[in-house]
Amino acid sequence: MPRLAIIGAGITGLSTARSLAAHPAFGAASLCLFDKGRRPGGRLASRETEFGSFDHGVQRALLGEPAAQIHGAGTLRAWPAADSLSESPSWIAEPTMNRLAQAWSQGLDCRCSVTVTGLARDGHQWRLGFDREQDDALFDQVLLTIPTPQALALLGTAGIENAALSAVRYQPNWTVMWTPSIPLPPTADHWAGTANDPIAWLAREDLKPGRVGPPRLTIQASAAWSIEHLERPADEVAARLISIAAEVLGLPADARPIYASAHRWRYAFVEQPIGVAAFELAPGLYYASDACLGSNVAQALSAGEAAAALIGANIDNA
Ligand SMILES: Cc1cc2nc3c(=O)[nH]c(=O)nc-3n(C[C@H](O)[C@H](O)[C@H](O)COP(=O)(O)OP(=O)(O)OC[C@H]3O[C@@H](n4cnc5c(N)ncnc54)[C@H](O)[C@@H]3O)c2cc1C
Structure with a gap:
């Protein structure tokens, strides 16, 4: 064999x-x-x-219904709110x-x-x-x-x-996991930045289908911001991206974290x-x-x- x-x-x-x-x-x-x-x-x-839990890598799988059935292993459920212009629907695994x-x-x-x-x-x-x-x-x-x-x-x-x-060649990505100390206002469960924004994607982890736990966010920096800050210390990156995200979401400046962690993906996306x-x-x-x-x-x-x-x-x- x-x-x-x-x-x-x-x-x-x-x-x-x-x-x-x-x-x-x-x-x-x-x-x-x-x-x-x-x-x-x-x-x-x-x-x-x-x-709470954070998906700090893949946010969603874009798969046709048959592929989601084949590969889902009983964990996938639809995330219609995250469907974009893509031809395939968005799927999210439970509980993470x-x-x-x-x-x-x-x-x-x-x-x-x-x-x-x-x-x-x-x-x-x-x-x-x-x-x-x-x-x-x-x-x-x-x-x-x-x-x-x-x-x-x-x-x-x-x-x-x-x-x-x-x-x-790969683009890097800095991703921050953030549980704020103050209640979050009702928002959409995700937010996608445009080309020049420092943040490419924000997701309310607690509002994703099938998630429980306190209000919390995953913040993905843009490729340009990630490259510019690639070698900065994780604590500094977390503080900076939380401050930018608070502004984007209209949160008060004192929305301090009770949990914050930054993860650097050196090889995030293939160019x-x-x-x-x-x-x-x-x-x-x-x-x-x-x-x-x-x-x-x-x-x-x-x-x-x-x-x-x-x-x-x-x-x-x-
Ligand atoms: C922040 C982020 C968000 C993303 N969001 C999405 C999304 O929403 N939707 C989507 O479709 N895709 C998304 N992607 C892309 C997706 O994650 C990748 O395309 C996919 O996961 C790549 O899988 P892979 O198995 O090829 O590589 P990897 O996931 O990198 O797997 C390689 C494995 O090799 C291991 N390894 C490396 N070197 C060694 C060694 N010497 N010995 C032993 N093990 C080793 C690593 O630990 C790793 O587990 C995202 C990626 C990132 C970083």
Whole structure:
């Protein structure tokens, strides 16, 4: 039975794993996912605090109804208020966005808090290096689903370069989670900025479908603001974005936080995707992620499915 390691348990990695788990030559027992995060999901991220939960990565999945049924794992519900000009409706996972990733990872060998630090050819197999001891290190196939700068660093340990991966550029994003000390006035559940606004998106977490807890907001800075403040300390970023958000929402200047935290996504959104859904870097070594087709849930799912098809076909032809 061929053994496959998937590096990265974000949407792409989990999508590949779910597809291959149903492949006759694989099955879930042949797969092992490694992720440096504490939970699967990657940018499909949520933080649960005593001051309420925050979706500080993906806000909504834009999927057609059939795709939402296939991928929803019983967690998705419609968020009609967030429907934009997009052709697809908006979906939100309950009780947080990250629970979708947790549902997808059920029944898979998904090892979190493990960073893959090295990669080397070993006969016909690939040997992985880790930041902590693992019982498995040798795999017949390896799929990288991590952002391209991290993939290139890992490939470098095996002496592999790749021009398509090197050409990819990402926009960063600063996101702030804020529970204010004063009641919030009734507002829409989200607000989207225009091109020149420092804030790109504001969401009232407590008003999203299926959410409970105190009034609270997730604030996403624009790409330009995030780039300008990329290396500033998180506390300073939180204070600045809260002050801008208070002004946008017409809140008094003393709307101090009882909870505030800023998260920096260094690789948030791909500027120009590669344009190929998944590809082989070397024999038995593959790449797929949202860098392939575009930075959104639907495209990451597609990249993962394409990687599964590519790996499955190579096994069938072997
Ligand atoms: C703030 C923000 C808001 C967004 N909002 C939306 C939205 O509303 N709708 C939408 O459709 N899309 C949204 N996106 C985009 C969406 O999140 C991404 O396109 C998608 O999640 C990418 O999934 P992925 O699996 O390709 O990559 P990732 O989610 O980045 O997964 C890669 C995984 O690899 C792991 N990893 C990296 N290096 C290593 C290593 N060496 N060893 C082990 N593990 C490693 C990481 O921990 C991570 O879990 C948003 C993104 C951000 C940042």
